[in-house]
Amino acid sequence: MSDPTALTLREAAAAIAQGGLRAEALVDACLDRIQRIQPALNCFIRVTADAARAKARAADATVKAGRALGLLHGVPLAHKDMFYRAGEVCTCGSKIGADFVPDHTATVLKRLDAAGAVELGSLNMAEFAMGPTGHNDHFGRCRNPWNPDHITGGSSSGSGAAVAARLAFGALGSDTGGSVRLPAAACGVVGIKPTLGRVSRYGTMPLSHSLDCVGVLARSVGDCARLLSVMSGPDENDGMSSRRPAADYERGLDEAADPGSLAGVTVGVPDRYYFDGIDLEVAELLAASRRVLEQRGAKIVDVPVGDHGAINDLSNAVLWPEAAGLHLSWLRDRPQDYAAQTRARLLVGLGVSATLYGEAVRTRARLLDELMRDTFSKCDVLHVPVLKRPVPTAAETDVGGGAAMQETLSQIVANTRPFNYFGLPGLSVPIGFTRNGLPQAMQLVGRPFREHLLFRVGAAYEAASDGPAARPQL
Amino acid sequence: MSASERDGLGGKTVKEVITNSGVKITPQEAEAVARSLARIHAAASILQRSRSFDDTGEQYYRLLDRNAAGETGT
Numbered sequence: 015m016s017d018p019t020a021l022t023l024r025e026a027a028a029a030i031a032q033g034g035l036r037a038e039a040l041v042d043a044c045l046d047r048i049q050r051i052q053p054a055l056n057c058f059i060r061v062t063a064d065a066a067r068a069k070a071r072a073a074d075a076t077v078k079a080g081r082a083l084g085l086l087h088g089v090p091l092a093h094k095d096m097f098y099r100a101g102e103v104c105t106c107g108s109k110i111g112a113d114f115v116p117d118h119t120a121t122v123l124k125r126l127d128a129a130g131a132v133e134l135g136s137l138n139m140a141e142f143a144m145g146p147t148g149h150n151d152h153f154g155r156c157r158n159p160w161n162p163d164h165i166t167g168g169s170s171s172g173s174g175a176a177v178a179a180r181l182a183f184g185a186l187g188s189d190t191g192g193s194v195r196l197p198a199a200a201c202g203v204v205g206i207k208p209t210l211g212r213v214s215r216y217g218t219m220p221l222s223h224s225l226d227c228v229g230v231l232a233r234s235v236g237d238c239a240r241l242l243s244v245m246s247g248p249d250e251n252d253g254m255s256s257r258r259p260a261a262d263y264e265r266g267l268d269e270a271a272d273p274g275s276l277a278g279v280t281v282g283v284p285d286r287y288y289f290d291g292i293d294l295e296v297a298e299l300l301a302a303s304r305r306v307l308e309q310r311g312a313k314i315v316d317v318p319v320g321d322h323g324a325i326n327d328l329s330n331a332v333l334w335p336e337a338a339g340l341h342l343s344w345l346r347d348r349p350q351d352y353a354a355q356t357r358a359r360l361l362v363g364l365g366v367s368a369t370l371y372g373e374a375v376r377t378r379a380r381l382l383d384e385l386m387r388d389t390f391s392k393c394d395v396l397h398v399p400v401l402k403r404p405v406p407t408a409a410e411t412d413v414g415g416g417a418a419m420q421e422t423l424s425q426i427v428a429n430t431r432p433f434n435y436f437g438l439p440g441l442s443v444p445i446g447f448t449r450n451g452l453p454q455a456m457q458l459v460g461r462p463f464r465e466h467l468l469f470r471v472g473a474a475y476e477a478a479s480d481g482p483a484a485r486p487q488l
Numbered sequence: 489m490s491a492s493e494r495d496g497l498g499g500k501t502v503k504e505v506i507t508n509s510g511v512k513i514t515p516q517e518a519e520a521v522a523r524s525l526a527r528i529h530a531a532a533s534i535l536q537r538s539r540s541f542d543d544t545g546e547q548y549y550r551l552l553d554r555n556a557a558g559e560t561g562t
Contacts, residue, residue, distance in 0.1 A: 210552065224545075258556075327531035330524065346510045361517060362524045364506045365497065370528070373536050379547040381535065386555050415517075419525055435550055464557035 019043050020485070023089055023183040023237035029290030030088040031075065036074040037088025039415045041066050041132055048134065048181050049070055051488050055157045057176040058097045059105060061135035066090065069132045076130075085244055087130030087379050092182040094170050095136035096143060097123050106219045107139040107169075109152045109351045110344055115379035120217030121249045122186060122228055129244045132183055141356045143188050143221050144337070145169050146426040147411045151353035155408055158201060159486040161451050163407050167200035167426075169193040173231045174201035179314035179488055184232040184241050190221045190333060192400075192430025194229035195442040199400035202444045202453030202484065204472065205231040206238045209462045211256035213242070214249030222336040223254065224375060225329070225434045235443065235472040240262035244463060253296025256463070263469050270470050276310040279471060282317035282393025288429055292402045295448045300399055303445040303456045303475060307397070317392045318383055321433045326424070329367060329435040331366050331374035338363025338459045354415030382436050386461070396459040399429055400442050405452035433459050441468040443475055444484075497525055 018026065018040050029035035045063050052058055073088035095472040096106045098116035105111045123133075140149065147172035148156045156171035158164040159179040165177045170187030174197025177185050187194040189207035198205025206229050213228040220226060230241045240263070247260030269275055276360075278474070281304065283289075289297065304314050338345070338360050345360060352360070389396070402425075411426070413419045433440045441458045448454055458468045497505070502525065503518035512520070 049546050191532040209556075211549075256553075292559045321534055324534045328535055331532065339562055342509065342511070347510060358520060361506060361511070361513060361521050362528075364509050365502050365510060365521045365525050366528065370532060374532065375545050376543050376548075377536050378545070379543045380540075382548060382551050382555075386551070390555070403545065415520075417520065420520070420527075437548075461555050462552040 019047055019180040022234045023232055024240055026183055027086060027089050031083050033077060037070040041070040041090050044134055044181060051179055052269055055159060055175050055179055056154050057138055057156055057172040057181060059138050059153055064133050066134050073130060084130035085240055089131055089183050090134050091131045091184050092134040092137050093174055093186040094139045094173050097186055098217040101363030107150055108139045110348060113333055118217055121214040121251060122245050125244050137176055137185060139172055140169035141353050143169040143193055144356050144359055146192060146423055159488060164405050164452055165200060165408050165411055167196035170197045174198055177203045177231050177233060178486060184230055184237055187229050187231055189227045189229045190225045191434050192427045194231060195400050195430050195440055198231050198442040199455035200405045203231050203233055204235050204238045205442040206242055207440045208465055209439045211254055213245045214252040214255045215247055216251035220340060222333045224332050235469055235476050236267050237268055263466055265474045267469060270473035274311040275474045276307060276312035279378045280313045280315055280393045281395050281397050282315055283397055283435045284319040285316050286319060287322045290396040293404060296399060296454055299454045300456060301447045304397060306475055306478045310478055315393060317389050319389050325432045325435055326428055328374050329368050329431050335366045335371045355419060360416035385436060394467060398457050400455045400457045404448040404450050413423055439465045439468055441472050443472045497522055
């Protein structure tokens with residue numbers, strides 16, 4: 015096989031299982047690539063080459079012995095540096111966490127391990143997962159594989175860049191306001207933020223317990239579906255995880271390639287907010303993506319939505335008090351160890367009254383009810399942009415903690431954060447490139463726990479547009 | 489919600505509130521926080537009009553479950 019890193023995750027897993035590809039050879043190919051490309055992109059915080067090679071050799075021995083294999087047997091992955099593994103440093107992208115060694119392992123890592131995945135190392139991220147651009151004052155900015163002058167999106171910056179650069183076949187991320195969907199969109203890969211509670215958060219760095227979701231990025235819709243199938247399901251260690259059993263999200267995806275596969279699916283286009291002020295080029299790409307869905311049999315309709323701009327702002331009354339509560343002792347004792355932007359955002363949480371926080375949390379019930387009644391009664395899936403503008407340069411978003419910070423960052427998360435407030439699943443799927451050479455994406459949003467339908471629509475689009483996303487030349 | 493909460497807090501008040509929590513903050517930082525809070529309060533004044541005790545955090549999770557029907561089909 016000439017370059018096994020060019021395979022999708024599912025293709026790689028099949029090749030290993032069938033004996034056509036050794037896991038050790040695949041891991042070596044990824045490690046060689048990491049060594050060559052890491053200096054340019056700064057995706058990794060830590061590479062665990064020896065452990066990865068050892069696990070790959072064990073995976074090959076299992077294949078040779080003819081024993082049962084997991085869905086990810088021998089497949090190299092890497093994860094945002096906020097998923098705990100007992101006894102190993104987990105920095106959370108911060109100086110404060112530089113020496114943090116957890117005593118337990120995240121449930122989601124245990125599930126990936128049990129499915130046979132091989133971990134290559136830990137990925138760069140925004141400090142404490144608080145930043146949508148990919149800047150990091152402690153570990154350096156992660157750079158976009160399509161053009162290193164541009165942002166990767168964040169906070170799962172390394173996850174987006176590493177998957178796009180074919181350094182790993184998939185990567186865990188977290189999504190509290192868009193942190194999976196934004197880097198997926200900016201780096202041209204697929205990213206799923208599942209329904210709140212779909213994936214256990216036990217052993218992952220908390221930011222906002224009302225909003226945090228563990229998600230995943232990969233090169234194709236099918237790859238994301240397989241990873242979420244492995245990751246999802248109840249967990250007695252996480253009281254907030256859903257009791258719903260794990261689902262097989264790959265089921266029926268192969269039929270998504272059939273013409274007319276979206277017959278009976280209604281795709282809703284919000285009549286306000288999500289397209290307000292959108293860049294013309296981005297709007298054209300989104301319109302073209304809707305035409306593809308229509309050609310596959312979907313019905314496209316305009317649907318009403320409430321004041322999601324206000325919901326975007328109100329979600330700050332939930333996110334920042336919860337985050338500030340977690341960080342209070344460090345804000346008191348080690349303020350100098352935070353980047354200016356991280357600290358500035360946390361301070362907002364200290365100014366939100368308990369009454370306002372409580373109301374913002376309880377208002378979710380009524381607003382979700384209205385969204386289901388007024389919007390999702392008219393469609394199965396929402397179709398909105400992830401970003402309203404072409405992916406910006408790092409310089410354009412280098413606002414630190416200064417006066418332009420709030421406005422700049424608010425614009426970046428404007429189309430992702432409302433869905434964290436609602437707790438709904440969102441899938442980011444690449445739809446082409448703007449003239450600056452950077453990718454763009456559509457965001458498909460569904461009813462609670464309807465990830466299966468998002469994958470089906472995404473896979474139908476992918477099949478009609480010549481398969482998984484294009485690859486950057488590196 | 490009080491009038492000051494509806495309208496947001498000034499930088500001076502924000503500085504006092506945050507300093508009381510034991511965290512140091514400069515006047516410039518307090519002004520920036522005040523601007524963010526004004527935006528949140530404006531959103532809250534638009535959205536928070538519930539008069540029902542049934543709108544609770546628990547109800548939100550019940551609604552997530554209730555609206556999940558047909559999750560493995562179309």
